[in-house]
Amino acid sequence: MNSLRQLLSGLLLFVALVGAPSCSTPEIELGPVDAVVLIVVDTLRADRLSCYGYDAHATPHLDALAARGAFFRDAQAPASWTIPSMGALLTSQYPGQLGLVEREESVTNPRMRRKQHTHNLPLYERTLAERMEERGFDTAAFVDQPGLNTGRGFMQGFDHWAFPRHPGRIEVLTPDDPMRHRPWGGFLEHADKSDRALIESMDAWLGEHAAKPVFVWLHLLTPHYPYDPAAEFGVAEGEKDKSTLYDGEVRETDAMIGRVMEIIGQRLGWDRTLVILTSDHGEAFGEHGTWEHGQSLHREVVHVPLLLAAPGVPGGIEVDRRVRLLDIVPTVLTAAAVHHDPAELQGADLVPLLSGDGEDRPVFMEGMLYGGTEWALIRDDRKLMYDAQADSFLFFDPRRDPLELDDLSGTQKRRALGLLDAVETTHRLMAADRSHRLAAAAPGDTAVSAEERARVQQALKSLGY
Ligand SMILES: [Zn+2]
Incomplete structure (x- = not known):
């Protein structure tokens, strides 16, 4: 025991002489970034990824992305459904500031009418894509989410807008296409069957644009209801349990992320590219008496994955601090050296947290699709x-x-x-x-x-x- 004590005091003396180690890891600085890929997997709960501790299945490609950079254990969405959450993500303003939680009164059938309410991201708001475009980035969106297509205001700043007009058939809207301003057209049947085609269309676009600075938003829909995973993702035929079927779609998405990572490596290279993967909200399976999303602000519908890889970020960083989707815009703008006034944004750069600095960030949430x-x-x-x-x-x-x-x-x-x-x-x-x-x-x-x-x-x- 004595010798152990001597050893320890010797060690402490040594540390005192050479300088005490800092409590936080050395400050991490992102390398120069001239390509940004924002991947949003609609309706992806953080706790169904194996890197977040799920043990009922493995998500090896998502885990590999997490291992390549940082993953945030406690990332929170500002709303529990797509429109307000994505509006906030793409502007770093709360849904309430954007008018994305206002409701039409006088509803005869609240569920159906609210399902079709016409909230748009105002055209006077400055989106991430507009800021990137002004800075000289070529901007492209590949969006498999009918709720974000045509007439919703989300196309602002994107030179190239690719979406499935019909399941699996990708069409492109240029900035002057009048289709961009068409009123919202409702939900496509089998809307979530286009993700693979959309990823290949992204590959083709990058083939032509990767030599320039690029900003890409890829929005996948596979985990969204209806839950009908492809046969090879390990769900028995005739399975009825919604959560089990959803897990199959999470594994299907994971395989697609493998392909996305391959494309990033081949077309852009990881040494110039900031990759952020997240979701707009989670999904409920009866935990608090609700299903799907948009009906509460409980954790199962607002806790989302957040993974970040970039040059200069060593692999395997886990951040325990609570963060928000609002923090993505300032992170991207700072990484890509796009001038902005941080006071105008409600979020804050995530990078200081990678070095162990900072505190839990407060989160305000609102915005429900159904109910009160x-x-x-x-x-x-x-x-x-x-x-x-x-x-x-x-x-x-x-x-x-x-x-x-x-x-x-x-x-x-x-x-x-x-x-x-x-x-x-x-x-x-x-x-x-x-x-x-x-x-x-x-x-x-x-x-x-x-x-x-x-x-x-x-x-x-x-x-x-
Ligand atoms: Zn969504």
Whole structure:
């Protein structure tokens, strides 16, 4: 024991003499990036990937992407369905600032009418693609999600928009194609059967553009309902269990990611390319009494995978800090050296977290496809979900109870009410910012000063702190 103690004190003396090791790893800096590939797998729950601890199956290609760079254990979507979540991802503004959670009143059949509500990403908002295009990147989107196609505002900034007009048949809309402004046309039957064709169309485009700076958004739909995985992905014929069928589609997607990684390696090369893979929301299988998504803000529908690979990022980095889809735009802009004002964006660069710096980031969520209006705020070890119609709330400790099984609103009411105050303040700021944005977009606006707009945006950024 004595000799061990001597050894330890000798070691400590040595460390003191040569300089104590830093608590965090050396600062990571991304190498020059002139190609960015944003992969969004619609409806992909983080906890169905083996790198996130799922042990019922393996997702080797997604794991390989995670091992190549960093993976974020706790990435949160700002909404539980596609339109508000993708609007926020592509602008680094909350869905409420973009008007993507406003509802039509006077609904006779709430479920069907809300399914078809006409929220669009406003054309006056600056999207990631527009910022990249202005900087000289060739921009292309390959999007298998009818909800994001035609007339929804998501095509802004993309020179090349490839989508399946019919399952498996990819068409391209150039910027002046009037089809881009056609009102939204509804959901395609078998919409999720086009991912392989879309990936090959991306390969062909990169074959012609990879010598230049490029920004590519690939949006895959396979895990989305209906759950009907191809036969070779290990689901028995006649299987009825939705979760088992969904897993088959996750494995099918994993195989496609293998092909995407091959294309990135061949066409672009990993030494110049920032690759980010994530999802717009998760999927529920009855955990809190709901199915699919868009019906709650519980973890199963907002916890998404987030993987990042880039030159300068050593492999195998795990980030435990809570992060948000809102953080993707500032990360890409910083990595690709695209000038921007960080104060205009609600998210923040993810790269400092790779070195172990930084804290959990607070997350505000809203935006439901069905049902009532619900807001949620996660801050530190607290998550509050507020149902505006019922004027009731649930309160969880996400660190101790990540599955949100133990509602603490009765036993920790005072703490819950503190967070409820922050939720209400955030909601008020969100509404103020939304009206400032609308006013600023109208001709001849002088009503709100730039200082006042900046003040509201800054207050919003602090989410009630
Ligand atoms: Zn979606």
